[in-house]
Amino acid sequence: MESSSSARAPEPPGRRPTMRDVAREAGVSTALVSIVFRDAPGASERTRRRVTEAADRIGYVVDERARLLRRSRSTDIGVMFQTGQPFHQQLLDQLYAVIEGSGGAVILSGVSAGRDERTALAGLVSYRCGAVIMLGAGAPEDQLVAAAAGIPLVSIARPMKERVDWVSSDDRHGMIMSVDHLVDLGHEKVLFAAAEGAAGVAERRAGFEAAVAQHGVEGTMEFGGVTEIEGADFAARMLERDRVPTAVIAFNDRAALGMMDLLVRRGVRIPEDISIVGNDDSEIAGRHYVDLTSVAQDTRRLAEEAVALAERRMAPASAQADPDGQDPRGRTVPVELIVRGTTAAPRAGGRPPWVLS
Amino acid sequence: MESSSSARAPEPPGRRPTMRDVAREAGVSTALVSIVFRDAPGASERTRRRVTEAADRIGYVVDERARLLRRSRSTDIGVMFQTGQPFHQQLLDQLYAVIEGSGGAVILSGVSAGRDERTALAGLVSYRCGAVIMLGAGAPEDQLVAAAAGIPLVSIARPMKERVDWVSSDDRHGMIMSVDHLVDLGHEKVLFAAAEGAAGVAERRAGFEAAVAQHGVEGTMEFGGVTEIEGADFAARMLERDRVPTAVIAFNDRAALGMMDLLVRRGVRIPEDISIVGNDDSEIAGRHYVDLTSVAQDTRRLAEEAVALAERRMAPASAQADPDGQDPRGRTVPVELIVRGTTAAPRAGGRPPWVLS
DNA sequence: GTGAAAGCGCTAACAC
DNA sequence: GTGTTAGCGCTTTCAC
Numbered sequence: 001m002e003s004s005s006s007a008r009a010p011e012p013p014g015r016r017p018t019m020r021d022v023a024r025e026a027g028v029s030t031a032l033v034s035i036v037f038r039d040a041p042g043a044s045e046r047t048r049r050r051v052t053e054a055a056d057r058i059g060y061v062v063d064e065r066a067r068l069l070r071r072s073r074s075t076d077i078g079v080m081f082q083t084g085q086p087f088h089q090q091l092l093d094q095l096y097a098v099i100e101g102s103g104g105a106v107i108l109s110g111v112s113a114g115r116d117e118r119t120a121l122a123g124l125v126s127y128r129c130g131a132v133i134m135l136g137a138g139a140p141e142d143q144l145v146a147a148a149a150g151i152p153l154v155s156i157a158r159p160m161k162e163r164v165d166w167v168s169s170d171d172r173h174g175m176i177m178s179v180d181h182l183v184d185l186g187h188e189k190v191l192f193a194a195a196e197g198a199a200g201v202a203e204r205r206a207g208f209e210a211a212v213a214q215h216g217v218e219g220t221m222e223f224g225g226v227t228e229i230e231g232a233d234f235a236a237r238m239l240e241r242d243r244v245p246t247a248v249i250a251f252n253d254r255a256a257l258g259m260m261d262l263l264v265r266r267g268v269r270i271p272e273d274i275s276i277v278g279n280d281d282s283e284i285a286g287r288h289y290v291d292l293t294s295v296a297q298d299t300r301r302l303a304e305e306a307v308a309l310a311e312r313r314m315a316p317a318s319a320q321a322d323p324d325g326q327d328p329r330g331r332t333v334p335v336e337l338i339v340r341g342t343t344a345a346p347r348a349g350g351r352p353p354w355v356l357s
Numbered sequence: 358m359e360s361s362s363s364a365r366a367p368e369p370p371g372r373r374p375t376m377r378d379v380a381r382e383a384g385v386s387t388a389l390v391s392i393v394f395r396d397a398p399g400a401s402e403r404t405r406r407r408v409t410e411a412a413d414r415i416g417y418v419v420d421e422r423a424r425l426l427r428r429s430r431s432t433d434i435g436v437m438f439q440t441g442q443p444f445h446q447q448l449l450d451q452l453y454a455v456i457e458g459s460g461g462a463v464i465l466s467g468v469s470a471g472r473d474e475r476t477a478l479a480g481l482v483s484y485r486c487g488a489v490i491m492l493g494a495g496a497p498e499d500q501l502v503a504a505a506a507g508i509p510l511v512s513i514a515r516p517m518k519e520r521v522d523w524v525s526s527d528d529r530h531g532m533i534m535s536v537d538h539l540v541d542l543g544h545e546k547v548l549f550a551a552a553e554g555a556a557g558v559a560e561r562r563a564g565f566e567a568a569v570a571q572h573g574v575e576g577t578m579e580f581g582g583v584t585e586i587e588g589a590d591f592a593a594r595m596l597e598r599d600r601v602p603t604a605v606i607a608f609n610d611r612a613a614l615g616m617m618d619l620l621v622r623r624g625v626r627i628p629e630d631i632s633i634v635g636n637d638d639s640e641i642a643g644r645h646y647v648d649l650t651s652v653a654q655d656t657r658r659l660a661e662e663a664v665a666l667a668e669r670r671m672a673p674a675s676a677q678a679d680p681d682g683q684d685p686r687g688r689t690v691p692v693e694l695i696v697r698g699t700t701a702a703p704r705a706g707g708r709p710p711w712v713l714s
Numbered sequence: 715g716t717g718a719a720a721g722c723g724c725t726a727a728c729a730c
Numbered sequence: 731g732t733g734t735t736a737g738c739g740c741t742t743t744c745a746c
Contacts, residue, residue: 044731
């Protein structure tokens, strides 16, 4: 009893069909089969059909390994992402769409607790990707460059210094829009719950400072973290004080969610007692029962720009778009403030002791 | 000005170093280099070091494509996962650990809005994985088998009928433990907010029915969904009724979270007014400000079993562990009930109208 | 331990 | 349009 195969696909004893088998079955040459499967010019419509039908009949599937090996200069794009990061997953979706939409292939490599960025990059290098797009890379630029062993790198959501291309949201402007919005509502004291070491911290701090200075309102920055639990802890600490701000800008939606969760449980009403602004506009922010005002990143655009950058570096040097040499390494993508239910004008004489007098 | 390379890695004019280059640099044969990089027997410790040092010097990285192509029977394991599914990401982490920990390689393929399971599988097939592990596959078994084109399939968290191996948590038992726990606390009327089409629904329903029958308590099943928003909607509908149960078992943690969120905002206290049990024990359930009683899945064990199954099918037919032919297709992994703060004894004459009289 | 040689399945250049 | 051919970089066998 044969128990090794679990499919009904017609499978000759152990061996997978190759192009040669297809050629024999269709009565043509292997070169023709190759042309058909590459969608290259040089075969009539009728032959094409004849070949694909023969391939289907014997269950042929093109062998990507051989294909890759042969066209030594690969145009596949490697993508390094952090497992469990919702935002990375959104970007992944977009990258798949952009790259595969234009006929390219993507090779994934995850970063997790037991698998660092160097390991992830090494895997990608061993597949000889034409370029690698990194989502939220954390390692120092030099290490990344070294691990990439000459393969061009593009970083999303993590600005780089000089040797790696990057594309990132306009965090500075997002922060300015957030402050503008809160000031428009009448808030006079705004708190930015920042983070440390996270992507875009510097830009957001700068934007915050510029905006509060411009409006002449009181702005303070504290550490609020990037996860739900850090946000919740931050909110708990905040409630222990004598005075609580009327408006808080969280570093991201996850932290905002944690804050909201704890505040609600403590009886603080949002937005009656306090206004909250998130960052990222993650999928959860839009849910009707969360309804969080947030700065939306344009993930589609981020993906597009990153792929464009990657393809530019993959292209042979002769085709480099910028012959002047000194091309900009970074690009910034516009963001948008999505106003939802967690922000409103501060209530005159709100509800002490929650509200800053 | 040379602007094509973004690394300082020593890179001979355009060409990447190959094994031959390493052999020349180290003054040995290519066969020896191959032995060293495969960790195969046949080289002295001294030679090994000489070779690896030479490789480092010229920046050699093994070419996985060629390697794969050459050893035609690949033992790489393909993993198909849904993007944006937190639980899949946890499994992914474990799979990486288990597979790479034992010297194997994993190839990822994501399923998202614009990329269906057939496409994801096709990608894996074209890389000639030795086996594919699917996380939460949704397509009908026949379609999956057809798309796999003869490559053995293993499904995690989605029981299959007969042609595909699977491993799944013991959902039935998890449900029984949940009901037992609530009954122990004194609840006499329990509601199961089930889902439709989700993995393990049948098992959970069966477990629920068996448990309530055994305890002689009143158990009802309704649709509660699998996402936060569905959970919140469910809770809203629940509150509109005259009588509200004292204990609810959510289909998963995400739905439980949505329920809790809405209930808290409406002033219902957990667990004073109502007890909630989740399923999955996702990372968020353990956070102190959520503190959700939940049925924990053993992701490590799920990964291990799946890999074992995959490796068994990859092995040549002669080595099949079960020569009797009729081997069990599915395996079940024990779960554990993690009791946290969202469950407690019902208060005598709770707080109408929330509590079922 | 070494070197030579065959070949994995495909692509691409060439002559027909 | 078609067939022939030479590798891509590696693994693996074999005689030395």
